[in-house]
Amino acid sequence: METRDESIILSARDITKAYSGVTVLDHVKLDVRSGEVMALMGENGAGKSTLIKIITGVVKADAGEITYMGKRFNIQHPVEIYAHNIGIVHQEFNLLPELNVAQNIFIAREPMLRAGIVNEEKLTKDAQRIMDDLHVQIDVERRVSSLSVAEQQLVEIAKALSYDCRLLILDEPTAALAEKETEILFDVITRLKKQNVAIVFVSHRMSDIWRIVDRVTVLRDGKYIAEHKLSEITEEQLVREIVGRELVAYFPPKPEHKQIKPMLEVRHLTVNNVIEDVSFTAYSGEILAIAGLMGSGRTELAHAIFGKLRPDKGEVVINGKPVKHLTPSKSIQNKLGYATEDRKKDGLMLNLSIQDNIVLSSYHKFINKLRLVNDRLAAVSAKKEMERLRVRATGSDQRVKYLSGGNQQKVVLAKWLCADVDVLIMDEPTRGIDIGAKMEIYQLIQELTEKGICVIFISSDLPEILGLSHRILIMNKGKLIGDFETKDMTQELIYSYSSK
Known part of the structure; x- marks a missing residue:
């Protein structure tokens, strides 16, 4: 009898999905562990987005089973994930630019003094506490439209964490970030790992993977290919599994160039x-x-x-x-x-x-x-x-x-x-x-x-x-x-x- 790994907070098995007769996920599996970053990798069209949508209730799987914290997980609507302490930060932000940071973090959940009256003081304090826990220095009374892309990314993470999430899903979190902003994000992820938060990290950037990830799951053409501890695989092996073919070099050889015209x-x-x-x-x-x-x-x-x-x-x-x-x-x-x-x-x-x-x-x-x-x-x-x-x-x-x-x-x-x-x-x-x-x-x-x-x-x-x-x-x-x-x-x- 197989012993259950108690560190696995979410497990997906035999997840299958087809659209108009075209199979986009074919008996895919995924295990996510507390205190670890699991990279979900694959080329565009590999099925990563569909799998995330099934986990978060955006679409329904045709077959398969998901368990979360040891129990069968079957939500009917995306908003239900927050009640299960799951947060997701999409590649395209979901913030209201004309509201301030605190209002965005607690949108539709503002502390109230009485019906129709928001407790602004408590709202600001609660939002500031989350930012302080993340070691992020952003004034929670600033309007979101005045923030940089990197700061908006951190607000999205703060919003997800405001639900006391045990599982955080990050979809291409560094795609719009430069090196300095990426370092800030990775510092936040490192602290979350120490707090035993499980993280699913979707990225195409190899440099990100080797800096922050503990394990990687590879999908290709809608199929599960492999799961690895990152310490047990080379970059060349990982690329080969992702694309299904040998890649001699990332960059084509550069011919000598002369500045003539x-x-x-x-x-x-x-x-x-x-x-x-x-x-x-x-x-x-x-x-x-x-x-x-x-x-x-x-x-x-x-x-x-x-x-x-x-x-x-x-x-x-x-x-x-x-x-x-x-x-x-x-x-x-x-x-x-x-x-x-x-x-x-x-x-x-x-x-x-x-x-x-x-x-x-x-x-x-x-x-x-x-x-x-x-x-x-x-x-x-x-x-x-x-x-x-x-x-x-x-x-x-x-x-x-x-x-x-x-x-x-x-x-x-x-x-x-x-x-x-x-x-x-x-x-x-x-x-x-x-x-x-x-x-x-x-x-x-x-x-x-x-x-x-x-x-x-x-x-x-x-x-x-x-x-x-x-x-x-x-x-x-x-x-x-x-x-x-x-x-x-x-x-x-x-x-x-x-x-x-």
């Missing part, structure tokens, strides 16, 4: 209180990384170059031509594209088809003499880019919102390739996508530069910066403080320069 020149670019006197040159066939902590001005610099943010001073020269009165439209006309960090909000029209999204920035190419769109030509171009970038979809007419994160990112790239850009700025190009899709994005970036395109990418992932780029610019408090050859840099040096 300037493609983008930024001269003394200044945006009051955001960017201060930034100048640099990027070259044909170069992969240029921009590093820096959150709030360093990286994204604002990209916005100013592309014309989304109006500079107060300075000049942008694209392919030898100064561009006056920058706007996104003028940038596109001059063959400069910008793949935004928030592809769902700013980079894609989710309810439109793949084809419509791909031709979005180059409709002028498909207008005939009657000023109408040549749909046949647009379809041919869209399918060509889908094939080139290996977009996995039912067809070019499929709505983008139904694609995985990695395939959505490929559609963003396809849009700019269809526009024949010479310079492509990519802001966090691999955020929130699985390791297999990352490899493909890295390979695509390499292929673009081999054709002479200049790629400038912003990333919070230091191994990605070092593995992919020829050169690194480091931003700090709106200033460009360093321009380095990648071969001369380490993660420690980048972080040191970024945090001074």
Whole structure:
């Protein structure tokens, strides 16, 4: 007779789920232990999100059983998880921006003086106590809209912990965080482990896994592959289990690059209180990384170059031509594209088809003499880019919102390739996508530069910066403080320069 592991707080067995006859989970299992971080890993489409939704009552399993704290667990509605001391922090925050931190933590559970009257003093004290327990210094009377992304992440965790949770589920918690903010989050997780909280940690970032995780469960194509103590498996073995194939290296080999043809020149670019006197040159066939902590001005610099943010001073020269009165439209006309960090909000029209999204920035190419769109030509171009970038979809007419994160990112790239850009700025190009899709994005970036395109990418992932780029610019408090050859840099040096 098998002895029950008393440390297991939640156990799922033979969880099966199908949609319209397509099996997305096939007899999957998961064990989560008190005082440990269990990473749930797999490529997009592996079944991680569906499993989390079943555990938290968002969807019903077709078969299988979940036990929690030794008893069968079968909730009927997601809100019931809180009564069972289970908290979840979604990748997309669920906060009310116009309320303050304390009001968000205790939303719909505010202490009352009498009917309709909130006890504001107790509300503030209770919220502050939770923040103090987390060692987080955030004024609980601050409006959530004034907080950074990292601070909002911590408020979400505080909200979950306000239910005295025994089990905390974190879905891609570091996807929007830079190195410094990630360290704050990991300090909080370490303290929670000491308090015997069990944590499910969903992440695509290998660097996160090796820093904070105790065990890992791997799913692939809706099936359970393995569970390991992290100390008993190598990174190469883990990657192989996740993708189901051998990966020789994360990053394709970088060909030697010579700075011959300037493609983008930024001269003394200044945006009051955001960017201060930034100048640099990027070259044909170069992969240029921009590093820096959150709030360093990286994204604002990209916005100013592309014309989304109006500079107060300075000049942008694209392919030898100064561009006056920058706007996104003028940038596109001059063959400069910008793949935004928030592809769902700013980079894609989710309810439109793949084809419509791909031709979005180059409709002028498909207008005939009657000023109408040549749909046949647009379809041919869209399918060509889908094939080139290996977009996995039912067809070019499929709505983008139904694609995985990695395939959505490929559609963003396809849009700019269809526009024949010479310079492509990519802001966090691999955020929130699985390791297999990352490899493909890295390979695509390499292929673009081999054709002479200049790629400038912003990333919070230091191994990605070092593995992919020829050169690194480091931003700090709106200033460009360093321009380095990648071969001369380490993660420690980048972080040191970024945090001074």
